[in-house]
Amino acid sequence: MKTLLTIAACMLITGLSKAQTAAADNKISEAITFQPIPGGPSFLGAFEGRAPCAGLAQQLKLAIPGDCEKLKCRLTLFRDPATSKPARFMLRITGGGDVKWQDGHSYRLKELEGKWSVSKGLPSDPNGEVYTLEVSNPGVQVYLLKGDDNVFFILDEQKRFRVGNGEYSYTLNRVKLVPGK
Numbered sequence: 001m002k003t004l005l006t007i008a009a010c011m012l013i014t015g016l017s018k019a020q021t022a023a024a025d026n027k028i029s030e031a032i033t034f035q036p037i038p039g040g041p042s043f044l045g046a047f048e049g050r051a052p053c054a055g056l057a058q059q060l061k062l063a064i065p066g067d068c069e070k071l072k073c074r075l076t077l078f079r080d081p082a083t084s085k086p087a088r089f090m091l092r093i094t095g096g097g098d099v100k101w102q103d104g105h106s107y108r109l110k111e112l113e114g115k116w117s118v119s120k121g122l123p124s125d126p127n128g129e130v131y132t133l134e135v136s137n138p139g140v141q142v143y144l145l146k147g148d149d150n151v152f153f154i155l156d157e158q159k160r161f162r163v164g165n166g167e168y169s170y171t172l173n174r175v176k177l178v179p180g181k
Contacts, residue, residue: 028150031074031175038177041081047152047172048074052165053096059157061138062096062110070168071095074175075133075144075152077116086116089133091142112137122159130159150174 031048038046053068062071072094078087090113097110114136122128122145131152133142143155154170156162162170 028174028176030178032180033177034180037179038076038078042078042087044077044079046074046076046175046177048072048175049154049170049172050168051154051162051170052168055156055162056154056170057096059142060093060096060110060112060135060140062093062108063098064096064108068095073172075172077131086118086131089114089116091133091135122155124160130155144172147171 029048031046050070050072053064053071056062056071056073057064057068064071074092076090076092078089079085080087090111093110093112095108097108099106100109112135114134116131116133119130119132120127122130125145129146131144131146133144135142141157143157143159144152145155145159145161147153150173152172154162154172164170
């Protein structure tokens with residue numbers, strides 16, 4: 001009898017609960033930029049995220065300060081406007097790279113460019129859609145697993161998931177670029 005009451009209670013609770021909202025209801029965050037905002041048929045999208053320093057800085061051969069906690073990344077993807085095939089990308093990383101000076105303060109910034117492509121297959125998911133960024137200088141590849149149209153997961157050099165920490169993850173989310181004031 002106790003088992004039947006437990007099952008009935010679970011069925012009642014399940015019937016009253018609501019499902020998680022669909023991804024279509026999610027809102028894309030706005031990201032402020034002081035640079036020209038890309039647009040037109042060649043612009044595929046902008047994606048941002050904050051990743052732990054160590055793994056990504058090593059892969060991209062970036063100089064980082066000893067106390068580096070995170071790298072702020074903005075990926076901008078462009079495609080061929082006539083064919084919609086992958087064309088070029090820009091990857092802007094704040095927190096690692098070259099020392100810059102502005103208003104008497106220093107910060108680190110690296111802007112990387114190159115071509116990108118799309119392929120199928122990961123060791124853990126043969127159907128996974130992988131975006132490969134061919135970074136021109138320093139001549140490395142960055143692999144991104146497409147979660148959906150709004151999310152990429154930054155993979156390691158063997159196309160395996162990277163593990164973040166309690167503060168930062170290896171995830172890039174689509175953003176809408178808005179002009180800063």
